[in-house]
Amino acid sequence: xxxxxxxxxxxxxxxxxxxxxxxxxxxxxxxxxxxxxxxxxxxxxxxxxxxxxxxxxxxxxxxxxxxxxxxxxxxxxxxxxxxxxxxxxxxxxxxxxxxxxxxxxxxxxxxxxxxxxxxxxxxxxxxxxxxxxxxxxxxxxxxxxxxxxxxxxxxxxxxxxxxxxxxxxxxxxxxxxxxxxxxxxxxxxxxxxxxxxxxxxxxxxxxxxxxxxxxxxxxxxxxxxxxxxxxxxxxxxxxxxxxxxxxxxxxxxxxxxxxxxxxxxxxxxxxxxxxxxxxxxxxxxxxxxxxxxxxxxxxxxxxxxxxxxxxxxx
Amino acid sequence: xxxxxxxxxxxxxxxxxxxxxxxxxxxxxxxxxxxxxxxxxxxxxxxxxxxxxxxxxxxxxxxxxxxxxxxxxxxxxxxxxxxxxxxxxxxxxxxxxxxxxxxxxxxxxxxxxxxxxxxxxxxxxxxxxxxxxxxxxxxxxxxxxxxxxxxxxxxxxxxxxxxxxxxxxxxxxxxxxxxxxxxxxxxxxxxxxxxxxxxxxxxxxxxxxxxxxxxxxxxxxxxxxxxxxxxxxxxxxxxxxxxxxxxxxxxxxxxxxxxxxxxxxxxxxxxxxxxxxxxxxxxxxxxx
Numbered sequence: 001x002x003x004x005x006x007x008x009x010x011x012x013x014x015x016x017x018x019x020x021x022x023x024x025x026x027x028x029x030x031x032x033x034x035x036x037x038x039x040x041x042x043x044x045x046x047x048x049x050x051x052x053x054x055x056x057x058x059x060x061x062x063x064x065x066x067x068x069x070x071x072x073x074x075x076x077x078x079x080x081x082x083x084x085x086x087x088x089x090x091x092x093x094x095x096x097x098x099x100x101x102x103x104x105x106x107x108x109x110x111x112x113x114x115x116x117x118x119x120x121x122x123x124x125x126x127x128x129x130x131x132x133x134x135x136x137x138x139x140x141x142x143x144x145x146x147x148x149x150x151x152x153x154x155x156x157x158x159x160x161x162x163x164x165x166x167x168x169x170x171x172x173x174x175x176x177x178x179x180x181x182x183x184x185x186x187x188x189x190x191x192x193x194x195x196x197x198x199x200x201x202x203x204x205x206x207x208x209x210x211x212x213x214x215x216x217x218x219x220x221x222x223x224x225x226x227x228x229x230x231x232x233x234x235x236x237x238x239x240x241x242x243x244x245x246x247x248x249x250x251x252x253x254x255x256x257x258x259x260x261x262x263x264x265x266x267x268x269x270x271x272x273x274x275x276x277x278x279x280x281x282x283x284x285x286x287x288x289x290x291x292x293x294x295x296x297x298x299x300x301x302x303x304x305x306x307x308x309x310x311x312x313x314x
Numbered sequence: 315x316x317x318x319x320x321x322x323x324x325x326x327x328x329x330x331x332x333x334x335x336x337x338x339x340x341x342x343x344x345x346x347x348x349x350x351x352x353x354x355x356x357x358x359x360x361x362x363x364x365x366x367x368x369x370x371x372x373x374x375x376x377x378x379x380x381x382x383x384x385x386x387x388x389x390x391x392x393x394x395x396x397x398x399x400x401x402x403x404x405x406x407x408x409x410x411x412x413x414x415x416x417x418x419x420x421x422x423x424x425x426x427x428x429x430x431x432x433x434x435x436x437x438x439x440x441x442x443x444x445x446x447x448x449x450x451x452x453x454x455x456x457x458x459x460x461x462x463x464x465x466x467x468x469x470x471x472x473x474x475x476x477x478x479x480x481x482x483x484x485x486x487x488x489x490x491x492x493x494x495x496x497x498x499x500x501x502x503x504x505x506x507x508x509x510x511x512x513x514x515x516x517x518x519x520x521x522x523x524x525x526x527x528x529x530x531x532x533x534x535x536x537x538x539x540x541x542x543x544x545x546x547x548x549x550x551x552x553x554x555x556x557x558x559x560x561x562x563x564x565x566x567x568x569x570x571x572x573x574x575x576x577x578x579x580x581x582x583x584x585x586x587x588x589x590x591x592x593x594x595x596x597x598x599x600x601x602x
Binding site for chain 2: 046049050051052053070071072073074075077079081084085086087088089094098099101102103104146
């Protein structure tokens with residue numbers, strides 16, 4: 001385990017930012033932390049990186065007990081917080097060279113490391129530009145280059161894709177997956193759950209400082225979402241009539257040849273194919289339609305969300 | 315973390331900070347050059363009448379005061395720029411993402427401040443007076459000692475405030491008074507508590523009080539002001555430096571050092587205490 005946190009609690013004068021937060025992050029995984037604004041995501045990252053002192057609880061990050069050695073733990077981390085404030089008067093190459101030194105690279109290798117990071121983030125052409133003159137997207141890429149210069153085991157990334165254009169987002173996902181494939185891990189926060197499905201291995205949802213659900217996308221969908229499917233069939237009329245025999249919450253037509261069905265129980269999914277075959281309708285495609293945004297919506301819904309997920313935390 | 319891991323990070327910060335002083339160095343060279351040009355005739359005419367230079371209390375005081383003022387201003391401005399500016403702009407948020415502690419930041423910022431102040435004030439002080447040394451009117455080693463002493467004791471004052479800010483932050487869990495504010499306060503306090511400054515302030519107070527009472531101040535009043543100034547001056551690192559210089563230059567004999575040992579011990583205690591407690595500080599004290 002790269003991160004083992006238990007019972008982390010942090011209270012500010014006007015709010016409880018973390019409330020008994022416990023989580024584990026394995027080697028070689030991308031762990032996403034999601035929640036509304038003010039849920040405690042950034043505080044969680046700050047506590048795990050030894051920058052903010054927790055009121056209670058403890059964490060071991062990359063083998064370092066954070067409360068005992070809060071400043072040592074950052075030797076193993078690459079950190080990007082939301083709303084970075086870079087040195088606007090420095091050129092990009094000066095900026096990255098400075099942080100390569102701060103990351104502990106020896107002087108002899110700094111030029112190579114900076115070149116590597118600039119190439120990776122496609123910002124080499126900006127190397128003589130002052131940071132203050134870069135666009136927001138270019139600054140974000142500069143910040144990501146700074147983070148990737150760290151010889152880190154774990155990256156803590158707060159909103160890493162904000163202000164970055166689509167091409168770069170796709171490239172970044174590849175860069176970060178590559179990082180993970182080499183044994184590193186990533187803990188990142190984002191508000192973009194759709195995009196996160198392309199990169200996150202496990203999710204944690206946090207609200208009012210409490211972790212309310214943890215698991216893979218599949219686990220969370222199975223646990224929290226009613227089973228819903230989109231069916232593509234040869235004969236919609238006959239299929240609609242046949243599907244009435246399957247216990248369901250919703251049944252509706254989609255586009256041409258498409259039907260949406262929400263079941264009462266997941267095991268009933270097996271009955272769909274059976275009743276369609278019996279009715280002489282060909283089932284061309286059947287796919288689950290729940291997204292992580294639906295999971296989030298389910299968790300945030302009043303009267304349910306953020307009390308406890310059914311069956312407890314996976 | 316071991317020192318061998320910390321020193322490269324401290325040096326990286328120092329290197330970044332001193333790189334920002336390039337323009338200031340250029341400005342100081344120009345100012346120093348202009349002053350040197352203006353005082354050159356005076357130095358040349360003084361050299362026409364060769365005499366052996368001797369130090370007196372009345373000659374040491376003004377030179378030391380000029381150097382103390384120059385180095386004090388430089389230290390305060392440089393520290394405010396490299397550390398205060400970093401906190402104000404928020405760029406310190408990037409530095410604290412790396413494995414440094416509050417002491418590393420304090421040492422790096424004090425280090426850059428010292429180097430920048432040393433370079434700038436040396437250019438100004440010795441640039442402006444260069445003709446006097448070139449023509450052999452003034453002894454260069456003595457003036458170098460005055461300059462380095464003023465810079466050194468000013469630096470001690472600044473460092474005391476900076477590390478004392480760590481002590482306060484440790485107990486209040488926030489940066490109750492920033493290192494920049496407390497360091498500057500100690501620097502100004504140290505200058506005001508010198509015998510000359512304290513005597514000047516006390517004399518002004520006596521004059522104002524006597525005017526309000528509509529009577530002239532007596533010689534006893536001024537003697538009391540001097541006694542007060544001499545008493546409080548033991549608290550000032552500038553005073554300690556002046557004593558060392560005056561004894562080194564043979565103006566005053568050694569003696570009476572016992573009085574300054576207590577303030578020196580307290581200063582050391584503040585620095586050591588600030589360092590020890592600084593190790594335990596969480597770095598969000600710089601951003602809250």
